[in-house]
Amino acid sequence: MCDREVALAFLKSSMQMVKRVVEVLMEDVGVRLEEERMNSLMGTKMVNMNYYPTCPSPELTIGVGRHSDMGMLTVLLQDGIGGLYVRLDNGDWAEIPPLNGALVINVGDTLQILSNGKYKSAEHRVRTTNIGSRVSVPIFTAPNPSEKIGPLPQVVKRDGVARYKELLFQDYMNNFFSQPHDGKKSLDFARAD
Numbered sequence: 001m002c003d004r005e006v007a008l009a010f011l012k013s014s015m016q017m018v019k020r021v022v023e024v025l026m027e028d029v030g031v032r033l034e035e036e037r038m039n040s041l042m043g044t045k046m047v048n049m050n051y052y053p054t055c056p057s058p059e060l061t062i063g064v065g066r067h068s069d070m071g072m073l074t075v076l077l078q079d080g081i082g083g084l085y086v087r088l089d090n091g092d093w094a095e096i097p098p099l100n101g102a103l104v105i106n107v108g109d110t111l112q113i114l115s116n117g118k119y120k121s122a123e124h125r126v127r128t129t130n131i132g133s134r135v136s137v138p139i140f141t142a143p144n145p146s147e148k149i150g151p152l153p154q155v156v157k158r159d160g161v162a163r164y165k166e167l168l169f170q171d172y173m174n175n176f177f178s179q180p181h182d183g184k185k186s187l188d189f190a191r192a193d
């Protein structure tokens with residue numbers, strides 16, 4: 001296989017896997033999404049290729065500032081260098097060590113909104129290192145821009161409250177990209193008043 005075929009095969013198998021993971025997560029909150037709705041919720045796919053050069057003084061730089069991803073799930077392939085951290089409930093940062101053959105899966109803001117807060121988007125950041133340059137390849141899955149997102153009715157019924165309002169994903173995305181990363185502040189835009 002040439003590089004292009006390898007990349008396409010990675011994208012295709014990641015999409016199948018991500019869809020299955022979303023199905024399982026939804027089943028766990030008592031929701032079975034129609035095929036069409038599922039495709040609309042995962043209709044935007046984006047692949048980034050991140051390159052972080054070796055840095056002699058990592059403490060003086062920011063690789064990627066703390067943020068959560070805006071979509072449903074992100075599948076991330078990282079090389080062996082390390083530098084990805086996730087924020088724990090107690091506020092500490094834990095490194096996600098590279099494991100040969102493993103992918104990192106991050107919950108995004110949209111899944112937090114749909115699940116009415118049951119699934120929390122992962123706040124994460126990247127620090128550069130002085131041991132070598134690093135490459136990572138995240139695949140982001142997110143709704144179509146014209147898709148309405150909001151807590152799923154079945155979950156709201158069970159929780160007795162909607163913690164987020166309904167909005168167009170396009171508006172969420174515009175707000176997300178309109179300001180610099182600041183942890184999970186992006187979610188404030190969707191919070192119910």
Ligand SMILES: O=C(O)CCC(=O)C(=O)O
Pocket residue numbers: 048050064069076078084124125126136138
């Ligand atoms: O490079 C990484 O490990 C993560 C990059 C990231 O968080 C992003 O592109 O959203």
Ligand SMILES: [Fe+2]
Pocket residue numbers: 067068069124
């Ligand atoms: Fe990210």
